[in-house]
Amino acid sequence: MKTSYSQAINKALIEEMKRNKKLVCFGLGINDSLNFFGTTKGLEKKFGHDRVFETPTSENAMTGIGVGMSLNSNPCVMMHQRLDFFLLAMDQLVNSAAKWHFMFGGKKSVPITIRLVVGKGWGQGPTHSQSLQSWFSHIPGLKVVMPTFPKDAYNLLKKAIRDPNPVIFIEHRWLHNVEQETKKIKYKSTKYLPELISKGADFTAVSYSLSTIEMLSLKKMLNKNKVSFDLIDLKSIKPLNISIIKNSLKKTKKLLILDSISHPICSVGSEILSQLYREKNIKLIKPPILLTLPDVPTPTSTYYTKDFYIKKADIINNVSKLVGKKIKFVSNDSNLHDVPDSNFKGPF
Amino acid sequence: MKKNISKKIYEIQKKIRIVEEKIASNYNQNRMRCPTHLSIGQESVAATSGLALSHNDISISYHRSHAHFLAKGGSSKKLFAELHGFDEGCSKGVGGSMHLIDLKNNFYGSTAIVSNSIPVGVGLAYSLKLAKKKNLVCIYIGDAAVEEGVFFESINFSVLKKLPVVFICENNFYSVYTHIKERQPKKRKIFKLASAIGATSHSFKQDNPFKLFQKFDELFKKIRKNPMTHFVEIETFRYLEHCGPNDDTSLGYRKLQEVKKWKKKDPLAFSRSYLTRNKILNKNQIEILDKKININVDKDFNFLSKLKKPKFKDIRKLVYKA
């Protein structure tokens, strides 16, 4: 049986709503005909519109309202079809949700989960494509998770919902149709930890969310070129645990971080590099490579995004540099670079 | 009303309709690769207010802004080029359908985050006041915009400072697929809300564009003379899907009946028959006019085939002004 990322999220939501009768879900588009990319299918029907409701276009207020409900024994899952829309809610997120537990001496915490979807392609442009995990990670009191695969999305969303603290749950739009072979998905108690998802010898690759899919898609071709790598999928951006990265580097001594949905300054990748730099036992034999988007907002035109986003060829050329080997490959960076598959037609 | 103005009212509406239909019928060629919100059905609001604005009046808009851009004098050539992502677009292809600009005609921009352009419009009006200019700022918004806090904050300031602002709220009853009754209290009218905040509020009808023009014209003259914040709500309807070129009644969020009801009182059709009924133009003359508009729009669209694909490196430097 195959389960898609959006089905996994749907299942997690339904099960958690069943498990905790006080849990509430809300957001723009949650109950419309497209069910939030399929992730909220059947939710309102099963649990009623008091617990599953559409909101006015009021991101800041709704976040604060979610904080209030969470404080008063109704944990919440709030959702936004684009992360960019949630930027209106920074006051309630940063000044209320993140700090409530601390600033009132630990009296009450805010069990709210905020699902944010990151857009890419089909001219999502400057204000519909931002992936600001670095911002959120900077704020003490927040947790930030970005699962790549359906099973992880399922487990981590459940974990986030049960977490007594605010958790930012970021879903890349291009992951919603990613499928995974599953027997029966069952909740496995998880930790906010990275995972070594593929083993190799020549270098260590670190990635998360869509970038893990991009890295994984090169595995076969690199293996054919007699290049193999450890691939570490971060899953959790905050807390960020780098032990597994350290262990891998002791073996490979070469590092490539693919942070391909982030701008370069103060990125997740630069944070990892900074932490590694301060470690005693890490000795790299080549300068580490960090690949990010340029320090430029996302342009809309497909002619511009072609060279704005990181191409497979860019990654391969950097791998080649890192391992000191020529790599033969057929470039399939087609002109469909701005859609996840040929069926995808904007806008969402 | 002068004949040439009546003619103009029809002409602008018709041009917007033809431009939008051109976009819709070509969208599936997959060359306009950006989220595109069409104004078909809502043209009369843009056309009449755009015509009533003077050149030095400023307008600013939201995600559904093609009509506002065109009605303020924006070029369909530049609009098409923008949607196709060419350097010749009004925003060099960087912004796409949701980020239009035409400074030559004082169309200061349209933006994609709901309510984002509202305070910017109020700021533009404050500058007009500082410069002692006798002009106004027209802020176009949708019905969902009044759900954002920034709307209240901005209109409060605008009223407080007696700024020459007119909010034009196109209430098309939906925000994406969600009806207004799920988002706002049932019996509370948007224009009354604005009135309670202190703006002088009006509810205009779109059905007769000639009357609508006169109302805008009188109102704008008044604001230019006596700077104040006004709010106009107009009930209207988009014929196509929220975003994209198709009919979306199959989704079931609105009934075919509802769409039909609005199409039946299509303001463009009204204008057309008004012109003949009042002997401003006869059928033949209208056909000639339509043909002329069609030819020009086709020309603007076909010009795209001559354009070169732009490169990312050419826009990198746009992040900061040197």
Ligand SMILES: Cc1ncc(C[n+]2csc(CCOP(=O)(O)OP(=O)(O)O)c2C)c(N)n1
């Ligand atoms: C802050 C924010 N929240 C949500 C969205 C998603 N969104 C895009 S268009 C739209 C509908 C807005 O409805 P309305 O203002 O009535 O304009 P209409 O599309 O009906 O013309 C929404 C919710 C957004 N762009 N910005």
Ligand SMILES: [Mg+2]
């Ligand atoms: Mg609307």
